[in-house]
Amino acid sequence: MSGELSPIDTAKFVAAKRAVQYVEDGMRVGLGTGSTAAWMVRCLGERVRSEGLKITGVPTSTRTAELARQVGIEVTTLDEAKWLDLTIDGTDEYDPDLCLIKGGGGAHLQEKIVATASDRMVVIADPTKGVDMLGAFPLPIEVIPFGLQATKGLVEELLAAMDVLDSKAVLREKGGVPFVTDEGNHIVDLHLKRIQDPRKLSMVLNQVPGVVENGLFIDICDAVVIGHGDGRVEVI
Ligand code: 5RP
Numbered sequence: 001m002s003g004e005l006s007p008i009d010t011a012k013f014v015a016a017k018r019a020v021q022y023v024e025d026g027m028r029v030g031l032g033t034g035s036t037a038a039w040m041v042r043c044l045g046e047r048v049r050s051e052g053l054k055i056t057g058v059p060t061s062t063r064t065a066e067l068a069r070q071v072g073i074e075v076t077t078l079d080e081a082k083w084l085d086l087t088i089d090g091t092d093e094y095d096p097d098l099c100l101i102k103g104g105g106g107a108h109l110q111e112k113i114v115a116t117a118s119d120r121m122v123v124i125a126d127p128t129k130g131v132d133m134l135g136a137f138p139l140p141i142e143v144i145p146f147g148l149q150a151t152k153g154l155v156e157e158l159l160a161a162m163d164v165l166d167s168k169a170v171l172r173e174k175g176g177v178p179f180v181t182d183e184g185n186h187i188v189d190l191h192l193k194r195i196q197d198p199r200k201l202s203m204v205l206n207q208v209p210g211v212v213e214n215g216l217f218i219d220i221c222d223a224v225v226i227g228h229g230d231g232r233v234e235v236i
Pocket of ligand 1: 032034036089090091092102104105108
């Protein structure tokens with residue numbers, strides 16, 4: 001499956017391959033979104049086909065649902081599954097406390113709901129995602145379309161008052177129009193200074209009416225599987 005891969009794809013592939021070893025017969029598994037998670041879905045599909053592994057997948061986006069079906073994974077909704085044994089997902093950043101910034105792919109709302117409804121969350125990453133302190137990657141917030149500019153303005157004011165806003169809040173676009181999430185909302189990317197207190201920031205952001213959820217994952221991730229370009233894998 002790996003063929004001739006670039007070092008970065010090798011890193012994602014070996015992390016994904018190791019992480020799917022946590023999956024056991026009969027498990028209900030949350031399936032993350034993004035290029036690293038896509039490797040995981042392919043590796044899991046390979047185990048389903050070659051070993052006859054019986055699992056139920058709960059995808060965190062329409063993209064992942066489509067890929068999971070293509071590779072032979074039976075998918076269902078979180079409401080049907082009720083609770084999950086394990087979620088495996090990618091990340092945009094992880095810190096030494098296993099706090100994350102997610103949402104670069106615009107799916108952090110469903111990802112956070114799914115991961116929170118799981119016994120364990122295992123994150124797969126390449127070494128570029130590891131940071132001492134979160135914040136270099138713009139923090140995504142999912143915002144409902146109604147009153148978008150008012151919400152964005154209020155968020156900017158709050159962040160400036162907390163002295164965490166570095167440059168600005170940017171409405172994410174795709175093809176020249178605002179990006180629309182699977183839930184029909186938009187994403188605003190917050191360009192911040194280093195995030196000294198992710199817990200406080202997460203609580204403040206989620207207090208703003210119009211903000212559905214932010215991309216900070218705190219006390220959710222249990223382990224990070226890091227793949228390297230030379231094929232090595234480490235787990236923290
Ligand atoms: C999607 C996510 C992704 O997990 C995150 O953006 C990492 O993606 P990739 O594996 O493509 O770097 O949070 O909302």
